[in-house]
Amino acid sequence: MNLFKLFGVIDVRFADILDIFLVSIVAYYVFLLFRGTRAVQMFVGGGLLLIGWILAQWWDLHTVVWLLSNLATLGIIAIVILFQPEIRGALTRIGQSVGKMNLKNLFFHQSGLELIAEEIGAAVQDLAKNQFGALIVLENRVGLRNYADTGELLNARISSRLLRALFFPNSALHDGAVILNSHSIVAAGCILPLPAITSEQDSGYGMRHRAAKALAAECDAMVIVVSEETGYISIAYRASLRRKLSVKEVEEEIKRHWHDLFEGDSSKK
Template identity: 45%
Template sequence: MGDIWTTIRSMGWNLTHRLGIIDIIDILIVAVIIYELLLLTRHTRGSALLKGLFLLFVIVILSNILGLTSLNWLLLAVLQNGALVLVILFQPELRKALERMGRSRLITKGNHRNEDEDTEIIIDEIIQTVVDLSRRRVGALIVFERKTGLQDVIETGTALNAEISAPLLENIFEPNTPLHDGAVVIREDRIMAAACILPLAEASGVIRGLGTRHRAAVGISENTDAAVIVVSEQTGIISLAMDGSLQRPYSIDAMRSFLHGFYSSKVSSISSFLRGIFKRHTEG
């Protein structure tokens, strides 16, 4: 029962009395692992489990301070089997992490496309979709999640969690199909849901004369930082709604520039930064 507290006290003493270069590197590695775990569990049920485990750890500390011996013993017994519990609870996230490691360029040695090539393919698929729908005058609403989570919007539609591809997107918006009426929500490189319901903007001079599709695009951009590409069913004109305003018409070059900015901001994580440093040192 006291093993965990002994370990914690030992770690605290080492941090305050014996902190060296190796210790700093060790702490940074652990920090990166925790950060990646948080990224993997973000927007999943795993995030709620992590919060539960953190709360459990806090209760253990409080029960020890308050002298609640029985409760402290029970919770410590659970934590001492924490490795097995974590594997069971986070099996999907751990599998995803191992698959990501297996696809790493350091392991595959160039057998897979790099991140830049993957991003270009995704952008080309989206642009091809928008151009084809515009040419055929098929209405579309494509919402790009940015910093503000759109899980509440995703839950109003039909969950997909599919890879981005032009055939899939065009099929979703095809008239008289089950999912054509509503918005598609894209989170990073995944189509999270289709037929989602968006809040409507109040009628204003900016969108006077436009239909429900454009009002929905402006509405979600007013309430969140999401960006929305709209294709008009009547005219085929492409628009972009962002920060509560509507840019119309919206050129293909401008759309490509926006998508490059959107996806470049998504890959600027700590792990990408560290991989860049490692790559420069190995090539230098």
């Protein structure tokens, strides 16, 4: 069944539209799987050879066409040999996505905020499981440069492995706070303010929880606390301190806390 004529000449069917749509999805996910690997340079080189082959066909350069055609045949074998790690990793990620049966993640690429929330959540979960104390500050609109300067400046990509390493017991920076903005781990081993007067309600809290409440009360930052005594996860924001939270709740709070910042960044693009 023809839907319409393209340029008044070419018959376009529903199957043609579906075909183009599916090929576009495959090409998009192939790009995502291989982005940042050596295979990207290989694709660029292959594209240049393809352009050369088309030009050679156009100009009737028979010897060049024969040479490029044979190179393409050998190139398929070379790709499999040279890029085994990348191909294996890509197939593994596809299998993991299908195994989780998460259709949203399979057909719609996760936003940067969701990925960051999951990275922080994974780190918090591991720290809580092992009862490693942690103090993670999520900066918002109010800058925390004065507190970041008390620790070691990192400006590193947010990753669960790095966060876990920073709070590993006996590491040089594990006793201080880690300060994050919406794009990076700003600093580690930072010193946070303690309340000048401790209320009767706060007297049962440890130093991490008191410092978290004190900082959250004076700015718009959200502070995640992992207790080394109980492994409980808490969040301090404004004048409140919520305790015994699940990792899922922590991830949702992170997304709520940074939602406006990410929306603002996306609107500028």
